[in-house]
Amino acid sequence: MVASAVALPPRDVAAQPAPATPLAPAKPPVSSDQSAPAKAAAPAPKPTTTPTTTGGDAQRKSDDRLSDEAELARVVGLYEAGKYRECSEQIERLLDPIGKAPLRQPTIVENARVYWAACLLGAGAGDAAEAPLRAAIHENPQMKPPDSLVFPQPVVQRFLKVRDSLVNEIRAAEQARIEQAQAEARQRQQRMEFERARTRGLEQLAQQESVVVRNRRVLAFVPFGVGQLQNRQEALGYTLMVSEVLLGGFSIAAVAVQSQLAATAEQERRAGRFVDEQQQQSQQSTWGYARTISFWGFAGLALGGVLQANLEYVPEFRETRKRRLPPELEAPPPARKAASVMYVPYADQHGAGLNLVGSF
Secondary structure, eight states: OOOOOOOOOOHHHHTSOOOSSOOOOOOOOOOTTOOSOOOOOOOOOOOOOOOOOOHHHHHHHHHOOOOHHHHHHHHHHHHHTTOHHHHHHHHHHHTOTTSSSOOOOHHHHHHHHHHHHHHHHHTTOTTTTHHHHHHHHHHOTTOOOOOTTTSOHHHHHHHHHHHHHTHHHHHHHHHHHHHHHHHHHHHHHHHHHHHHHHHHHHHHHHTEEEEEEEOOGGGGGOTTTHHHHHTTOHHHHHHHHHHHHHHHHHHHHHHHHHHHHHHHHHHHHHTTOOOOHHHHHHHHHHHHHHHHHHHHHHHHHHHHHHHHHHHTOOSEEEEEEEOOOOGGGSOOOOOOOOOEEEEEEEEETTEEEEEEEEEO
């Protein structure tokens, strides 16, 4: 038989752990004088296959995302385990707005930024730790310092330092927000005033109606300013009316005076009394001139008025008249306070009674 010798390993080598993968079993030794036929080798065992994940399951698991609270808790676990660099990388991925699954909740984002600064400080990147704190303070100027029971003192001090450096910037931002709010309030007030003015204008427009008034040509031939009044020339029309009435009336009065003078002189002659014929003729001549001048003045004004009314004749006018709104469009009357009556008892040294107090 063939004997096999195995060399012992050195002490330091023997102390190392055995390899994870088992070694393959060695073949048994074969005798040189063995004449029996070799036995058929045993069939090799079938390799065991483990169930593999299908492509759909793998895609679904890769698409699965924890909630914001769970993602932050996972990162906090890295921070508490002292894996600052890995924690910083994970938070940076979660805070990337164009990343695959960024954090959305404002409070979670704010806490994540504080943990990011803590991880950066733990990794020795103190200057880089100010960026997330600055972003958190910009997002929430009223943000409180980190809890000293949760975060170490350097994180709190860094936060206070960043906040102090942003005091003026925060005040400017607050002032800008206040001015923007005031501007928006003024714009809202202006819009409200515009809407009220627009509503009043629409109400006034709805209360007006347009009416077409047609003139008549025959009235243009009437004297005394009738044609001018029809053409909406009130001043000229009333002037012609008064002038023509005065001239026409004076002409008629002159005729009446002449008739009266002639009748009086005739009575005097019949009665045999003396009549001054020269004075009589003078008076008749004076009133005759007055009658003639007033008559032709009246005729000239009347003819001129008729001619002017026909030359400037206006066939129609459009008038705007006021009308009442439909009941459903009228504004409701202001609410009147209901009358109330209250009795107040009183008592003094002279007696007791009731005071009647009411509002109407």
